[in-house]
Amino acid sequence: MSISAPFIRRPIGTSLLAAALLLSGILAFFFLPVASLPRVDFPVIGVGASLPGADPQTMASAVATPLERQFGRISGVNQMTSSSQLGSTGITLQFDLNRNIDAAARDVQASINAARSQLPANLPGNPSYRKANPADAPIFLIALTSDTMTVPQMYDAADSVLAQKVSQVKGVGQVFVWGSSQPAVRVEVNPTLLNKLGIGLDTVRTALNAANANRAKGEISGPERDYSIDTTDQLFTADEYRPLIVAYHDGAAVRLGDVGEVTDAVADRRQIGLADGKPAVLVVVFRQPGANIIDTVDRIRELMPYLQSSVSPAIKFTVAMDRTVTVRASVKDIETTLIISVILVILVVFAFLRTVRATIIPSIAVPLSLVGTCGGMYLLGYSLDNLSLMALAISTGFVVDDAIVVLENIMRHVEHGVSVVKAAFQGAAEIGFTVLSMSVSLVAVFIPLLMMGGIVGRLFREFAVTLSMAIGISLVISLTTTPTMCAKFLRPAKSEKHNRFYRASEWIFERLLGTYTRALKWVLAYQPVTLTVTILVACLSVYLYIIVPKGFFPQQDTGRIMGGVMASQDTSFQSMSSKMRQYLAIVMKDPAVESVVGFAGGNTAQNQGRFFMMLKPLEQRGTCQKQHFWQSCHYVTADDVIDRLRGKLAVVPGATLILQSAQDLTIGGRHGNAQYQYTLQSANLDDLNNWAPRLLSKLRTMPELRDQNSD
Known part of the structure; x- marks a missing residue:
């Protein structure tokens, strides 16, 4: 009994099966998330703790070390790194890929609780932790600038209005506001004057707390109703705080303004944000896991007019970074390649079959297999990315093979005088097992990829499964739809007339056959x-394999450049801010740079800063010269921009700005300012301080490396 026989006898049911496969694939296509690469979640958790005023050595020994002892007992931790700065420490834990992040x-959390008794008693709060994925990068960045409003005022609008509205957008995961902090009143007392008046700092602090209380003042009870007495005691501006009485000296009131300087400022003055040379507040948006990056950014862009109307007209919005620009371009390029592949396959099939009726049959099998694969991708939670679309493009040549083999065998019977319907039954029955073995052998090639573990396995699993699904669906179509269409569309051999194209192509094929013979x-x-x-070709292949550059993942030109600023540990924040402005001015002069934003302070050390640069589209970064019969164009890549900026940035004294092209995939739980990281470990801090500079000096002598640095 042939597998294809029931489907040939029931053409309507077979057509409905094909239509259902087509419709499910089309619907799934519009619901598939779009990304640059398959989602690869690294189970990474970041832990942070702060102790204001503590030096880095104290933070490392008194805070980081007790926590690390407890974290070292957790199963599945394959990498643990920590970094301590003035007043803060951060610990990054990277777990095995198969470790559940929630567990x-x-x-x-249990380890933090266990280590709490070993931490300093004056720690302001318990260490906090958050789940982090180093493979994720900001998808959208909005810079707020103004010619009339202060940075704290812009931050207040961004934090209280914009961040909350953007967080509600479907697909948005986290929203951070960088560049400043909430408005606050800063009191800088004169310790000499306080000592002269016999007033302690605790007295001033108590007076501030008592004057800023927000609670009920009393109660009025009646026979039928009770009333609470309430009034606003909170103070909001420096002018309201200055007359505040903090103590009495010799019967005279001592006011806050008499013993110190009271100003309107911000809670954290050691933060700076810059956008295209102006002070700015940055709203940084991350997406939810598995969300469609393009749809998410489109929703944010649709919301921007409403966001602009929700804040003061004096605030100007600028899209400083849109990660979807390159994602859209790469996905569109792959989709175009896929369409061209389908068209070329159909043309090649027609060139050899030389009849429209016969060409239609495999031509329908190709898009039906590809579209049907989208339905399987949706069920498995995959996305439309470069690797999955590449798998579909490659499968174009595979999925047509099964249909052609079935069609050719059926046409052989037709040419021998067998009726079309009978030829469909006989041909499908004869070739069914062969088609099955072909498909199974093709899928078997991808079994090693499916069984591969680690990061590579996570990346290429979606590629292998997508390709295998396309081959499997092609097998089903070739055994069901293809023989059914042959029984309906093919004509008997006697009624088939050969046209001029058939005769011309037959002459060409005969000549090719003669040449081959x-x-x-x-x-x-x-x-x-x-x-x-x-043997020579084999040896040449081995030699080429040896000399070809190798790497984990090819370097991309995403049109984005990341920059890390590092200065000496004793650099003040004022000096760091000045260096940030100098770097930004140099970068902005480059003709390939479209926009640049930078920030320093906040959760990072005061001697470190970050830059985000968006380059102009690739076609605007090149020069073209017209030759005799063609046009020669040279495009400036992100690495070219970095190379020509390197020397210009070196003129800024006391700091170093390391630039690197932003990639869609980053490996490791700890971010650095380079493509590769080398870690030195020792139980003795003095040994590290001795050997780290020596290793760095040696690395700087190697011509193969550039931008060597140590943090």
Whole structure:
């Protein structure tokens, strides 16, 4: 009994099956998330703790070390790094890829609780943790600038209005506001004057707390109703705080303004944000896991007019970074390649079959297999990314093979005078097992990829499964839809008339066959020469494999450049801010740079800063020269921009700005300012301080490396 026979007898049911496969694939296509690469979640948890005023050594020994002892007992931790700065420490825990991140978070919380008794008693709060994915990068960045409003005022609008509105957008995961902090009143007392008046700092602090209380003042009770007495005691501006009485000296009131300087400022003055040379507040948006990056950014852009109307007209919005620009371009390029592949396959099939009726049959099988694969991708939670679309493009040549094999065998019977319907039954029955073995052998090639573990396995699993699904769906179509269409569309051999194109192509094929026959006879006549050439080609292939550059993942030109600023540990924040402005001015002069934003302070050390640069589209970064019959164009890549900026940035004294092209995939739980990181470990801090500079000096002598640095 043939597998195809029931489907040939029931053409309507077979058509409905094909239509259902087509419709499900089309619907799934519009619901598939779009990304640059398959989602690869690294189970990473970041832990942070702060102790204002503590030096880095104290933070490392008194805070980081007790926590690390407890974290080291958690199962599944394959990498643990920590970094301590003035007043803060951060610990990054990277777990095995198969470790559940929620279970790991519970273990981390338990370890923090266990280590609390070993931490300093004056720690302001318990260490906090958050789940982090180093593979994720900001998808959208809005810069707020104004010619009339202050940075704290812009931050207040961004934090209280914009961040909350953007967080509600479907697909948005986290929203951060960088560049400043909430408005606050800053009191800088004169300790000499306080000592002269006999007033302690605790007295001033108590007076401030008592004057800023917000609670009920009393109660009025009646026979039928009770009333609470309430009034606003909170103070909001420096002018309201200055007359505040903090104590009495010799019967005279001592006011806050008498013993110190009271100003309107911000809670954290050691933060700076810059956008295209102006002070700015940055709203940084991350997406939810698995969200469609393009749809998410489109929703944010649609919301921007409403956001602009929600704040003061004096605030100007600028899209400083849009990660979807390159994602859209790469996905569109792959989709175009996929369409061209389908068209070329159909043309090649027509060139050999030379009849429209016969060409229609495999031509329908190709898009039906590809579209049906989208339905399987949706069920498995995959996305439309470069690797999955590449798998679909590659499968174009595979999915047509099964249909052509079935079609060719059926046409062979038709040419021998068998009726079309009978030929469909006989041909499908004869070739069914062969088609099955072909598909199984193709899928078997991808089994090693499916079984591969680690990061590479996570990346290429979606590629292998997508390609295997396309081959499997093609097998189903070739055994069901293809023989059914043959029974309906093919004509008997006697009624088929050969046109001029058929006769011309037949003449070409005969000439090609003759050429191949003569070449084969020559090869068989000179076997030693053939064997020698084969060995030379094999040796050349091995040599080329040795000299070809190798790497984990090819470097991309995403149109984005990341920059990390590092200065000496004793650099003040004022000096750091000045260096940030100098760097920004240099970068903005480059003709390939479209926009640049930078920030320093906040959760990072005061001697460190970050830059985000958006380059102009690639076609605007090149020069073209017209030759005799063609146009020669040279495009400036992100690495070219970095190379020509390197020397210009070196003129800024006391700091270093390391630039690197932003990639869609980053590996490791700890971010650095370079493509590769080398970690030195020692139980003795003095040994590290001794050997780290020596290793760095040696690395700087290697011509293969550039931008060597140590943090």
